[in-house]
Amino acid sequence: MSQRSNSSAAAGRRARAPVFAALGDETRLLLVAKLSAGRRLSIARLTGGTKLTRQAVTKHLRVMEKARLVHCTRRGRESIWELDRRRLEEARRYLGIISEQWDAALDRLRAFVED
DSSP, rough: HHHHHHHHHHHHHHHHHHHHHHHHHHHHHHHHHTTTTOOEEEEEHHHHHOOOOHHHHHHHHHHHHTTTTTTEEEETTTTEEEEHHHHHHHHHHHHOOOOOOOHHHHHHHHHHHOO
């Protein structure tokens, strides 16, 4: 692999890292699950049915917003949150690439062991 493609691959990983870091938390995964129903939700609705405080949910949403997984709009005094499905799709595609690379490496290992 050339230095240029190594540099490009590293830049791609750096760009994706905040998404995976944001998704690496159980509370944020819960919020993603709630938001993935396709509806925009207020903080009150996001905290509904949980023991989480509004402040805790807001903190988690800000981390997700920084990773561009969610975005917020204001409706009067309320913050309404929505999932950015494109960022999740990018993460899914990246995991697919990694999975293909592992499959290829395991196939090479299997062929080597069998020979």
